[in-house]
Amino acid sequence: MRKKLLCTCMGILCFSIGTVLAQFSRPVSIGAGAGxxxxxxxxxxxxxxFAFYGEADYLISSFISVGLHGEKGTLSGNGYNSEFENRYFAxxxxGKxxxxQFMGHTNNYSYYTLQANTxxxxxSNVYVGAGAGLVKNRIERRLDATYAEGIAKQAGELADDLGEIHFVVPLNVGVDIPFGRTLYGPQWGININYQHTLTTNDNLDGIKNKNxxxxxxxxxxxxxxxxxxx
Known part of the structure; x- marks a missing residue:
């Protein structure tokens, strides 16, 4: 009896380890993190x-998702005896x-994980993504007078609205590593992500120049x- 119980437990353990990296089997997930x-x-x-975020994602399939992402952080830089700090919201x-999605057995990922190596x-959980959104600036700046004059000569300008809201395009690359196997599949996941945000306005630092x-x-x-x- 003990041997049967031990074998059963070992089998469950091996199955759990073998499927722990499967994509979520539940369609909606929420997340939070910092970086x-x-x-x-x-x-x-x-x-x-420092910045932190919160998000919610919906799985269209095991490998395609759409989501909402909210972010609060700080951007800061200096140069030419000048400096700025932008405590932004975005x-x-x-979509990711x-x-x-381009590997075998995408319609039955649980079965696929039993055959695939680690x-x-x-x-299979590495992703790329893109989106569209808004960023709200909260800029504080200190500009050297000589540098400000140089900006004007180069046909640049100092932004009047230091709390401006403008359109952005975020590009993402990262990986989801689900864990915590349940009857319905993994319930938790670790997310490692790099987001590069392109703006449509040269005003993250309160200075509008060429790029x-x-x-x-x-x-x-x-x-x-x-x-x-x-």
Whole structure:
């Protein structure tokens, strides 16, 4: 009896380990995390700063999702005896496609994970994505008079609205690593993500010059799957 029980437990354990990296089997997940930002602006001496986010995703299939992403953080830089700090808010709608969409057995991923090796299971959860959203600036700046004059001579300008809202395009690359096997599949996940945000306005630093500003956000987060997939 004990041997049968032991064998049963070992079998359950092996099955759990073999499927722990499967994509969520539940269609809706929520997540939160934090990381560091850096900016590509006119004041190019970058200071990395803290940011955090919250998000919700819906799985269209095991490997394609759409979601909402909210973010709060700080961008900071200096140069030419000048400096700025932008305590921004941002939000976007985005879509992600995972490599597993182009691998075998995408309609039955649980069966696929029983055959695939660990590398293939992790690879299948690597994704790329893009979206559209808004960022609200909260800029504080200190500009050297000589630098401000130089901006004017180059046909640039100092932004009057330091709390401006403008359109952004976030680009994402990352990986979801689900864990916590249940009867319905993994319920938790670790998310590692890099988001590069393109703006349509050269005003993340309060200086409008020739090129639009950009910023990057490297983050580590946790995801939790909600309702059962039917």
């Amino acid at each position: 560091v930002t850096y900016n590509l602006t006119d004041l190019a001496n970058v200071k990395t700063k 939000g976007n709608v985005n 496609v995972r490599i597993g 590398f293939s299971r992790i690879l 639009n500003d950009q910023y990057g956000f490297v983050s580590l987060g946790v995801k939790y799957a909600l309702f059962n997939r039917k």
